[in-house]
Amino acid sequence: MLLFGRKAELSALAEFVDRPAGRGALVCGEAGIGKTALVEATVATATAAGLRVLTTTGVEAERHLAYAGLHQLLFPIRAGIDALPAPQRDALRGALGLAEPGEIAPYLVGLATLSLLADAAADRPLLVVAEDVHWLDRASADALAFVARRVESEPVVVVATLREGERSPVQDAGLSTISVSRLPDEAAAHVLDSVAPGLAPDVRERLLREAAGNPLALTELPAAVDEFGRLDPALPLSGRLERAFTARVAALPAPTRTALLVAALNESPSLPETLTATGLALGPGTPAVEARLADVDTHAVEAGLAEPDARTAGARLVEPDVLAPAVEVRLVELRAGALVFRHPLIRSAVPAAASLAERRRAHLALADTLAEHPDRRAWHRAAASAGPDESVAAELERAADRALLRGGVAAAVAALERAARLSEARDAQAARLLRAAELAVESGRRDTAERLVRDAQALDLSPRRRATAAWLLSGFEDGVREDVSRVAELAELAASVAADGETEPAARILWGAAMRCFWSEPGAAARERLLAVTDRLPLPADDPRLVSISAYVAPFERGADVLERLRALAGSAGADPATDRHLGSAALQVGAFDLAARFSAAAVPGLRAQGRLGLLTRALAVHAYSLCRLGDLAAAVPAAAEAATLGQETGQPFMYGLARAVQAEIAALRGEHDEARTLADEAERVALPSCARPVLATVQLARGLAALSEGRFDDAFAGLSRLLDPADPAYQVALRAYCVAELAEAAVRAGQADVLRDVLCDLERAAAATPSPALHIGLRYARAVLAPTGEADELFEAALRADLTGWPAERGRVHLAFGEWLRRQRRVVESRTHLRTARETFDALGLVAWSERARRELRSAGESSPNRDAHAREKLTPHELSIAQLAAEGLTNREIGQRLYLSHRTVGTHLHRIFPKLGVSSRADLARTLRALQDR
Secondary structure, rough: OOOOOOHHHHHHHHHHHHOOOOOOOHHHHOOOOOOOHHHHHHHHHHOOOOOEEEEEEEEHHHHHOOOOOHHHHHHHHHHHHHHHHHHHHHHHHHOOOOOOOOOHHHHHHHHHHHHHHHHHHOOOOOEOOOOOOOOOHHHHHHHHHHHHHHOOOOOEEEEEEEEEOOOHHHHOOOOEEEEOOOOOHHHHHHHHHHHHHOOOHHHHHHHHHHOOOOOHHHHHHHOOOOOOHHHHOOOHHHHHHHHHHHHHOOOHHHHHHHHHHHHOOOOEEHHHHHHHHHHHHEEEEEEEEHHHHHHHHHHEEEEHOOOOOOHHHHHHHHOOOHHHHHHHOOEEEEOOOOOOOOHHHHHHHHHHHHHHHHHHHHHHHHHHHHHOOOOHHHHHHHOOOOOOOHHHHHHHHHHHHHHHHHOOHHHHHHHHEEEEEEEEOOHHHHHHHHHHHHHHHOOOOOOHHHHHHHHHHHOOOOOHHHHHHOOOOOOHHHHHOOOOHHHHHHHHHHHHHHHOOOOHHHHHHHHHHHHHHHHOOHHHHHHHHHHHHOOOOOOOOOOOOOOHHHHHHOOOOOOHHHHHHHHHHHHHHOHHHHHHHHHHHHHHOOOOHHHHHHHHHHHHHHHHOOOOOHHHHHHHHHHHHHHHHHHHHHHHHHHHHHHHHHHHOOOOOOHHHHHHHHHHHHHHOOHHHHHHHHHHHHHHHHHHHHHOOHHHHHHHHHHHHHHHHHOOHHHHHHHHHHHHOOOOOOOEEEEHHOOOHHHHHHHHHHOHHHHHHHHHHHHHHHHHOOOHHHHHHHHHHHHHHHOOOOHHHHHHHHHOOOOOOOHHHHHHHHHHHHHHHHHHHHHHHHHHHHHHHHHHHHHHHHHHHHHHHHHHHHHHHHOOOOOOOOOOOOHHOOOHHHHHHHHHHHOOHHHHHHOOOOOOOHHHHHHHHHHHHHHHOOOOHHHHHHHHHHHH
16 A cells, blocks of 8 residues: 555666675655565565565664664574684674673674575575665664675675664665655555545545655544644644644553554664563552452462562563553554554653653663663663662763774763763763773764763863873874864873873874874974873883884884884784784884885784774775885785775775775776876775875875876976975875985986986985885886996995895886896996896786886897786786685684685685686685786
């Protein structure tokens, strides 16, 4: 009946059911527009087609209970959890409350959910239905979005519904959007006539006008029309509907109204829970309960066979018949031990019609009923509290701790905020608000964090809490969007906190300030102040935090000390992924790309296993950047691609921009100039509005490389020179020093050698203070190509004598430039040796732009070169290359899936595509093919 006029929407949903192979649809529309009716029709179609259907429904009262929605979705297939890999199994069992949880990584829960659904779909295709996702708890919504983004080849379809004007993580999961609009006039008339035939023409016209094509209004408003055909015109449509439902509730018997109120406030549809709490809410003085209490055998109570507590006994005596009147007027339905409201507006109308005292009594009854569910009990006690209550606040704080163990950060934030409002002491209130704000920062919820910090600052805070409130918000985007003066403020704040003996908070503040020195440019004075405060911290000199802060704040002034510490710490790489991630970033700052690649490579597996995708994104970006600079494009390609994907998923726009810029650099080195321009433009669009300097510097490097390989030397020199101009947004103190070789090459070919000599003076001074490998390699190259004829020979030889172990691209670059110089000096025979070495090096690394240049030079030197065959690796997408490399290492599909956060079935599908591309038929052949390419 509600599907008049929905042919297009039904057809679109039926297509997903007909071909259940990943993704699905997000059905959006206003309240009462018929989203549920469309989903029910889709479920019926899917069931008839042999699909298995799993469902979950968001309930507003459950928004603060971590993984409540996921529990409902996966409960029918929970038996499959035991077959999951141990980390996934333990994470999912803990999240769903099937085991005592340790600390759970939300992304491991997402991966476990994906694996469980994929395994279930192997037997029968799956339709996953999630209604009212705007009311799903955040942890469940994140897990569902994780799954929706990754179901590719599995026979799994996700269909979700979202109310217009609401938000959910599922919106950003790549589902096709189906917008459900109001019914056209003809269809609306059909709906109204089917539910209320024989209406007077003027009443019918009025209802059609008031409902305005909303199916629920067409169905329900006829019952709310008075004898004069009147509806309240002052209320919006949703208000009129709620009022219609409220009127229907008011006409019910008192016990039924109480039962409905309890059910509306309960997070669970459990009918036994509702009946038990209803009995408690009604109390022993209620006639319906007293009549049943009279039958309780006193001797049975004395024998322990019946409850002595009249309230509990009364609760057990309330029968489902109490709800019969509500069922008759179509407010609720009873289904196999569950009470289901026919529409969310009905559920919200019931509490709205009750008095405050009635709602408090219902919440207390539910709290008494839910003694074995401490989190739900805590929230009901909180809802029933009339003022500050420290016992309830403490109970909510414990609920927050349990939510964190399950990975429910959003639930923990909500519980702590409510606990703060109920705190009796101001210090306890401030502590809970600030703890909630810190968790909101970690989960990327800036608006929430700012509100909580403002509320805390309105209290009379201690000096330590004032300091915490002041630096908390600095965790967002590394301060990219903040004024650079904030860096100096953070230095003073850290000094104040350290003076109070709070070393750990001071170190965290300094780390946040140091990150700002990477993304923005606060000036020399602010950097010096940060170093002064850092030096006074009572921490060992080799503390990784101090090493990292020094590298970010003073990459040249402290470069020698940082490099010494990094080399000493390299032997312990792999012990702690978070520490390795910091040290990898520090190594990149001082131009030790070989060490940066080593530390970040050690960090990635641990961060991946822990499900810490926010930090994994950063480690992968550093890994990709360093490998690209070293010339290891085969490893850089998948790392950059994954960093870009995760940057979007984890809400880190500037890390996404940096990964895209690295991909642009890779494309330029491969000679894919159009792709390089497209990627560089995209990265610039992300970074330019906020002046994210490292992204803009990498963009200019990529453009310079592309221009060099295309022969546009003036453009290359102009673009690369921007990195050395302090007034340019692409200027970044550290990164400007690591493109010297490219800049020197552009200057020579553009006839700007004299200009470059003046520019390099500043970098020569920096080099005198630091042994930075990248800076010295670049300067040796620049000195050789800029040298007068009589000095160049020795300078090229000196550049080749330097230790370039682990820097094959730089060695190849020197051979190429030396060979070109020798040919111009008519020392053709000598030139061929260097040019041949350069060609072979660049062929092996996949640096197409440079290998083609070496070929051209060799032809000019009288030696032909065989055509370069495309590497098998270049036939694969970055995603396929990641899978191929892991398969070649001997990992199973399931192990690869764990590494890349994919289902093992998706991995298998990719391998089926990869084998023909590479001309192999087995994993052994794949390993040999990739190994042969690595050895070339």
